[in-house]
Amino acid sequence: MSPDRTDSRPLLDVRDLDVAYEVSGSSWRRTTTTVVKGVSFHIDAGETYGLVGESGSGKSTTGRAILRLAEVAGGTIEFDGTDLATLGERTPLSYRRDVQAVYQDPAGSLNPRHHVGRAVTDALKRHGTGDRAERQDRAREAFAQVGLTDAHLSRFPSEMSGGQLQRVAIARALVLEPRLVICDEAVSALDLSTQSQIINLLMDLQQASGVSYLFITHDLGVVRHMAHRLGVLRKGELIEQGDTSAVFADPQHEYTRSLLAASPSSHPEGREQRRADRLARRRGAAQASEGAGGTAASASPTAPAAAASSPARPATADMRQAGPTRPMVARPEGRA
Numbered sequence: 001m002s003p004d005r006t007d008s009r010p011l012l013d014v015r016d017l018d019v020a021y022e023v024s025g026s027s028w029r030r031t032t033t034t035v036v037k038g039v040s041f042h043i044d045a046g047e048t049y050g051l052v053g054e055s056g057s058g059k060s061t062t063g064r065a066i067l068r069l070a071e072v073a074g075g076t077i078e079f080d081g082t083d084l085a086t087l088g089e090r091t092p093l094s095y096r097r098d099v100q101a102v103y104q105d106p107a108g109s110l111n112p113r114h115h116v117g118r119a120v121t122d123a124l125k126r127h128g129t130g131d132r133a134e135r136q137d138r139a140r141e142a143f144a145q146v147g148l149t150d151a152h153l154s155r156f157p158s159e160m161s162g163g164q165l166q167r168v169a170i171a172r173a174l175v176l177e178p179r180l181v182i183c184d185e186a187v188s189a190l191d192l193s194t195q196s197q198i199i200n201l202l203m204d205l206q207q208a209s210g211v212s213y214l215f216i217t218h219d220l221g222v223v224r225h226m227a228h229r230l231g232v233l234r235k236g237e238l239i240e241q242g243d244t245s246a247v248f249a250d251p252q253h254e255y256t257r258s259l260l261a262a263s264p265s266s267h268p269e270g271r272e273q274r275r276a277d278r279l280a281r282r283r284g285a286a287q288a289s290e291g292a293g294g295t296a297a298s299a300s301p302t303a304p305a306a307a308a309s310s311p312a313r314p315a316t317a318d319m320r321q322a323g324p325t326r327p328m329v330a331r332p333e334g335r336a
């Protein structure tokens with residue numbers, strides 16, 4: 001890559017990734033099965049990349065390789081220009097801060113005997129951030145950003161709904177100011193209305209902070225709403241990728257077409273109308289606050305204060321057309 005192109009370097013660059021699991025065998029006769037094969041994609045700063053495919057297609061394994069929880073058998077993963085293979089056995093604290101994960105089951109990663117606020121303060125403590133009082137302040141701010149109140153800080157996981165717990169998981173991830181969050185089926189267990197609240201929250205947070213998402217899901221309806229670009233995994237291979245709107249409008253691969261046809265949520269009755277209604281409400285709220293000379297740019301009560309100084313958030317569909325705030329630069333030929 002020539003020096004004048006460094007500003008267009010993707011945040012995450014996965015090239016020809018192979019990941020294999022050991023399935024049986026002993027020290028002299030290892031048997032492995034390759035579950036991710038030659039996968040290449042990149043994610044720019046501020047961008048959401050959707051990784052879709054059926055159960056068992058290798059989506060989580062790809063995420064685990066990026067998190068350094070699964071061994072890379074071939075190819076490279078570069079984060080901000082650094083090949084992860086050069087990082088050594090122990091993942092540096094800075095990488096563990098930069099790349100966070102949010103999973104399907106937030107309760108599974110929360111201590112049932114601790115107040116949920118402690119999940120956030122403990123994360124800060126692990127990363128050596130602030131003193132006790134400062135960490136508590138940060139936790140309070142993080143909870144506010146995800147639409148939770150101070151009162152929620154001292155709840156136990158068993159006292160919260162699935163959507164609230166997922167907000168806690170998002171607060172815990174975002175408080176570390178990561179650059180990439182891997183959302184692995186992060187909304188898959190939620191009912192439809194909670195799902196769309198969490199998706200809108202993630203999009204608001206992205207707008208405010210410029211974080212990137214790798215959004216892993218089997219639900220095409222979800223990525224359609226969320227992702228700037230997407231890739232389709234089938235049996236460990238990325239068979240198609242492109243701009244979300246282009247893939248939905250004109251899928252190139254037969255398998256993608258069958259996935260689209262099989263996904264009730266990618267074009268259910270009334271979804272377009274509901275989306276149009278939602279956008280109209282947001283536009284109305286934004287215009288109302290502009291008209292009143294107010295500074296609140298977003299209709300969302302959860303939008304961080306940083307959003308208030310930026311212009312009203314573009315409607316979702318427009319935003320997806322325009323891509324992330326940073327202009328996207330054409331990739332060199334032959335690159336995924």
Ligand SMILES: Nc1ncnc2c1ncn2[C@@H]1O[C@H](COP(=O)(O)OP(=O)(O)O)[C@@H](O)[C@H]1O
Binds near residue numbers: 060
């Ligand atoms: N720890 C493991 N050991 C062996 N095989 C695994 C392991 N984890 C996942 N697999 C296999 O790897 C394939 C891909 O799994 P996964 O990445 O979890 O798929 P997805 O997230 O798309 O459902 C599946 O066939 C699965 O059974």
Ligand SMILES: [Mg+2]
Binds near residue numbers: 059060061
């Ligand atoms: Mg999975």
